[in-house]
Amino acid sequence: MRLFLWLVLWFIGAVQLGSLRLESNLFLSPLAGYTNLPFRLIVRQIGGMDLATTDLVNARSLLERNPKALKLIETRPADQPLAVQLFGSVPEEMRDAAVCLQSIGVASVDINMGCPVRKVCRVGGGSAMMTEMDQTARLVRGMVEAVKIPVTAKMRLGWDDENLTAPDLARVLEDAGAAAIFVHGRTRQQGFGGTVNLAGIAAVVQAVRRIPVIGNGDVTTPRAAKMMLDETGCAGVSIGRGALYHPWIFRDTALFLRTGRLEPEPDFEERLQLMRRHLDLMVEVFGEEHGCRMFRKIGPWHSKRFGPANEFNKRIVKLSSMAEFHVILDDYRQWRLPFLDEDGRLKPRYRPSPVTASFMREPGAAGRAEIPVPKGPVEVW
Numbered sequence: 001m002r003l004f005l006w007l008v009l010w011f012i013g014a015v016q017l018g019s020l021r022l023e024s025n026l027f028l029s030p031l032a033g034y035t036n037l038p039f040r041l042i043v044r045q046i047g048g049m050d051l052a053t054t055d056l057v058n059a060r061s062l063l064e065r066n067p068k069a070l071k072l073i074e075t076r077p078a079d080q081p082l083a084v085q086l087f088g089s090v091p092e093e094m095r096d097a098a099v100c101l102q103s104i105g106v107a108s109v110d111i112n113m114g115c116p117v118r119k120v121c122r123v124g125g126g127s128a129m130m131t132e133m134d135q136t137a138r139l140v141r142g143m144v145e146a147v148k149i150p151v152t153a154k155m156r157l158g159w160d161d162e163n164l165t166a167p168d169l170a171r172v173l174e175d176a177g178a179a180a181i182f183v184h185g186r187t188r189q190q191g192f193g194g195t196v197n198l199a200g201i202a203a204v205v206q207a208v209r210r211i212p213v214i215g216n217g218d219v220t221t222p223r224a225a226k227m228m229l230d231e232t233g234c235a236g237v238s239i240g241r242g243a244l245y246h247p248w249i250f251r252d253t254a255l256f257l258r259t260g261r262l263e264p265e266p267d268f269e270e271r272l273q274l275m276r277r278h279l280d281l282m283v284e285v286f287g288e289e290h291g292c293r294m295f296r297k298i299g300p301w302h303s304k305r306f307g308p309a310n311e312f313n314k315r316i317v318k319l320s321s322m323a324e325f326h327v328i329l330d331d332y333r334q335w336r337l338p339f340l341d342e343d344g345r346l347k348p349r350y351r352p353s354p355v356t357a358s359f360m361r362e363p364g365a366a367g368r369a370e371i372p373v374p375k376g377p378v379e380v381w
């Protein structure tokens, strides 16, 4: 019966996370500094994704009602269903933070595990690994028993290729009551380099008995999402940088998975419209000064598919007001004219080349260097 239910959900592209039924098996990955309310709203407006996750939030700061932590969980009815990602190692704090999130209507709680078995690698595995896993399982069980909403965990494959601990950890967490596992198919040693290991994700899928495993890492196109689903057997795909690069990726992927059809890329005007909407929301949520300052690192993501954009990027990274934004845009339109043909389209040699996933190099496609890694504590992501 359970197998039958799974097959039906898989067929219609839906996923069950504990008590939470999701209409899409595509997820927005947490990206600290980016996946805030404005970004989630623009992605949701385009469609194709159901559950989005906040940036990681310190459980203790949340319990202390720290204004920065509260800002990270700010949401709106249009931003549902929402998962909040917590980090922390004190079981009582993690439990209480989960209870607090449930009480304010959050749909799901995710635990940032990065590579949680650091000790294993230092002492060479064995009992230390089990000790650490036991502690982690206790922490998860405490949270699961305290709330009705799903508790999920996000991890990497392990420390390095010799220590691929994610399958064991996933199984232990399933037994502790975790409702799903999100796994970035790289080791901590890899950082963001090298190739996403699909076989490693498949091993996690095989290690659990019932719960969905959501694959993650370098999914930048609908075809890459399909390949990850097909080759790993994962129940869904979570997308981070691919969504910054192309916020339409969820809509396009959902369509591709359903029909095999690929949407044409949005044109320049459509991209500008989305960028403007994004900035408007940043200003609405964070105020003009702070919103514009935060937009300095977001603008260059929007411009990645504008074609030549040096002039735009040089100025957007100093943005300080809405009025300035409009001037930058007007000037950029003028600056861009020589790169256009008589129909107003980029001349072929200036068109951006297609991006591709590290695990799926297509002939003639550019490498992953096109999806940069913004600064941050990458070792825990």
Ligand SMILES: Cc1cc2nc3c(=O)[nH]c(=O)nc-3n(C[C@H](O)[C@H](O)[C@H](O)COP(=O)(O)O)c2cc1C
Residues within 6 Å of the ligand: 029, 030, 031, 032, 033, 054, 055, 056, 085, 112, 113, 114, 154, 184, 216, 217, 218, 219, 238, 239, 240, 241, 242, 373, 374, 375, 376, 380, 381
């Ligand atoms: C700037 C940045 C911030 C990130 N922040 C988080 C985070 O807060 N929590 C987390 O679990 N992972 C975080 N990650 C990791 C992503 O969620 C994701 O696992 C990783 O980027 C691989 O997926 P992608 O290739 O689709 O981006 C972050 C990654 C980047 C590049």
